[in-house]
Amino acid sequence: MKTCQEITEKIEKGNVRKLSIRERIAIRRHLKICPDCDHYAKDSAILDRLLRLELKRMKQYKFTQEEKSALIEKLR
Amino acid sequence: MTEKTINTSDLIENNSDYLLRFAMTKLSDLELAKDLVQDTFLSALSKLDTFEERSSLRTWLTSILNRKIIDHWRKAETRYTDPVSTFFDQEDPNKHWITNTRNNSDLDNIEKRIIEDESYQELSDCIDTLPEKWKGIISSKYLQEKISDEICKEYDVTPSNLWVIIHRTKLLLRECLKTKNLE
Numbered sequence: 291m292k293t294c295q296e297i298t299e300k301i302e303k304g305n306v307r308k309l310s311i312r313e314r315i316a317i318r319r320h321l322k323i324c325p326d327c328d329h330y331a332k333d334s335a336i337l338d339r340l341l342r343l344e345l346k347r348m349k350q351y352k353f354t355q356e357e358k359s360a361l362i363e364k365l366r
Numbered sequence: 367m368t369e370k371t372i373n374t375s376d377l378i379e380n381n382s383d384y385l386l387r388f389a390m391t392k393l394s395d396l397e398l399a400k401d402l403v404q405d406t407f408l409s410a411l412s413k414l415d416t417f418e419e420r421s422s423l424r425t426w427l428t429s430i431l432n433r434k435i436i437d438h439w440r441k442a443e444t445r446y447t448d449p450v451s452t453f454f455d456q457e458d459p460n461k462h463w464i465t466n467t468r469n470n471s472d473l474d475n476i477e478k479r480i481i482e483d484e485s486y487q488e489l490s491d492c493i494d495t496l497p498e499k500w501k502g503i504i505s506s507k508y509l510q511e512k513i514s515d516e517i518c519k520e521y522d523v524t525p526s527n528l529w530v531i532i533h534r535t536k537l538l539l540r541e542c543l544k545t546k547n548l549e
Binding site for chain 2: 336
């Protein structure tokens with residue numbers, strides 16, 4: 291019997307490594323009887339999508355023109 | 367050997383904003399990011415001879431910057447309180463979820479709203495609360511789509527560290543998003 295903590299860690303392990311059949315069965319069994327972990331599994335997939343979106347959007351950080359000129363001056 | 371020369375203003379005009387954005391995906395501190403970009407140009411110009419034109423100039427600059435960011439983490443690395451005990455009951459043999467952190471609120475509604483309203487600010491605020499090394503790891507994973515082995519090598523973590531970090535990251539982000547949506 292695996293704990294909720296272990297099961298949800300294994301879900302993330304599954305995104306990094308291929309899980310064994312035994313591990314996959316343990317997860318599936320646990321999710322059937324544990325709504326909280328089942329919820330985590332769904333949220334985990336949502337967070338994957340959100341993180342991809344957010345990081346692709348890359349905040350528009352810029353140097354000001356003065357900072358650039360100062361930098362160029364410094365490197366000359 | 368011919369000395370390689372380069373137009374400094376072009377170099378900076380063409381690459382500084384790109385490098386700054388790259389640095390900010392891995393750091394939370396804008397001033398620090400600007401300093402590291404400046405250091406990157408300094409190092410690049412001082413070792414221009416080692417630049418092999420197999421890779422693009424930008425790729426080369428990015429790799430110098432990336433090493434500077436990793437060096438910064440090595441120096442700055444502090445103990446981070448393991449948040450796991452805030453989510454799972456460590457006294458319970460089954461380490462079941464602690465009731466008040468259970469997620470009955472719907473992250474899928476939050477996702478829909480974020481996308482529809484293009485309100486990414488709360489998400490990026492939540493990402494900024496993560497330890498810097500974790501932020502770097504998720505940026506390598508989700509932005510650069512690096513494979514896990516490469517991430518482990520780059521950040522000096524074992525594969526099991528990696529998925530434990532991703533697990534903790536998601537727990538923290540979920541909690542943060544939920545809290546912001548209750549406000």
